[in-house]
Amino acid sequence: MVTVKRLTGVVGLALAASLVFSAEPVTHAQAPAAQAPTFNKDVLPIVQRSCQTCHRPGTHAPMSLLNYRDARPWARSMKQKVTSREMPPWHIDRSIGEYLEDPSLSDKEVASIAAWVDGGAVEGRASDAPPPRTFSSNSEWTYGQPDLIVRMEKGFKIPADGPDFIPEEHVDPGLTEDRYVKWVQIIPDAHRAVHHAHVYVDLPEGTDKEGLGMGMGSNVGNSLDLIEYGAGNDADVFPDGTAKILKKGAQFRFEAHYHPYGEATFDRMRVGIKFYPKGVVPNRVVTSHRIRTGVGNDWVLNRERIEDLLLRVGEKISIDEPSMPTGALIAENPLHAAALLSIPPNSVVQHERFWPLPKPALIISFQPHMHFRGSKMILEAIHPDGRREVLTSATQYEQNWQVTYKYKTPHLFPAGTILHTVSTHDNTANNKHNPDPTAWIGWGSRTMDEMGHGWTDVAFLSDAQYQEELALRRAQRKTTDARQ
Secondary structure, X not given: OOOOOOOOOOOOOOOOHHHOOOOOOOOOOOOOOOOOOOHHHHHHHHHHHHOOOOOOOOOXXXXXXOOHHHHHHHHHHHHHHHHOOOOOXXXXXXXXXXXXXXXXXXXXXXXXXXXXXXXXXXXXXHHHOOOOOXXXXXXXXXXXXXXXXXXXXXXXXXXXXXXXXXXXXXXXXXXOOOEEEEEEEEEXXXXXXXXXXXXXXXXXXXXOOOOOOOOOXXXXXXXXXXEEEEOOOOOEEOOOOEEEEEOOOOEEEEEEEXXXXXXXXXXXOEEXXXXXXXXXXXXXXXXXXXXXXXXXXXXXXXXXXXXXXXXXXXXXXXXXXXXXXHHHHHOHHHHHOOOOOEEOOOEEXXXXXXXXXXXXXXXXXXXXXXXXXXXEEEEEEEXXXXXXXXXXXXXXXOOOOOOOEEEEEEEEEOOOOEEEEEEEEEEOOOOOOOOOOOOOEEEOOOOOOEOOEEEEEEEEOOHHHHHHHHHXXXXXXXXXXXXX
């Protein structure tokens, strides 16, 4: 796999090496009709909002789009990328849900760019141009300068050729007190070779683990999952009052999945962290969860493995147990490791996973993760009363743009709500990313294998916190309704 270089945000008409625009010149045309769009009046405001965060000097984008002179040579490619909805990278059904930092273009904005190109891609009057955007001198970190930056000390050489490999390096971040994380971001050096990466937090012996969410989601053993990086995504940011916790004396463990892509390179990735101010103690702890999709009834298809996992986590199972104990479904971490995936040659298949929430919860964000055969994924909530609510529908999944979709208002659910994911894999020649539609594909960590899980950041609540948040939202809804 060749992953794209990571950009400083998901906004923008950003492309990396594998998606670089063709710089085919546009032939100058006669002056368009009076009503035809111009760059300064109609296109530049769109580009400023949704493109320039990435497309400007000093970033990894392959071209600048700060002004007409920069944008003019790329006009035809701009039209092609926005009309196909490849750019900006926002590959979900725009009619479902509201999100933070949504860079997607409306149908009217897409039509304006297309009409500008079709009308000769003219500049227009300078007086029609909005004031230039101003940008921070720090173009690397999505939300500004972190309070703490920790880099791999030794790093890893990635050869030009060879199999995938997943090395680890431990680094002491020098934490002398407990701190609460507001946002966190990974920046690799060798972007194109990084399939994905994690930073885990290994807790020191004797750490009080109360309230850390141990055993929940990706918090395994003595380690907390601080952040997962996938090609094309940016920082994880947590709503006010919610946080991930770093304990005094903890060690960072970088775990990177590298995929050689034909060019030898070297990586010393960094993780940047912004803390809540000292003295501010958020009362809701965030944990990261992988809702892995499988072929269906694990109890029937993979019973020996499931029984072993359930026994290891303390479940009591009769030797003639007729079905999987219902309560065991909440033990996401041991169960999702047994997920099965079957993608026959020349087929389009769907796989599902159902995960009941063990406690009331806020669902903060969703990031679909699949490999080259992945084409679609939905996250749905099945309410305790049976109502079904689609939270996010990734209709045009892109392996090289694993965007984290952050909900404008985190979804609030009571215990027992079922989070349901459905992944679609396209193993046919119609999938332009498919390296071999004749191969049978199963679950695996290698880039040539497949996955199907939805990353969700979740803040679990006590019953009292849930009732308090529910009452607050009902009051806000009444106020909004009264104003309308």
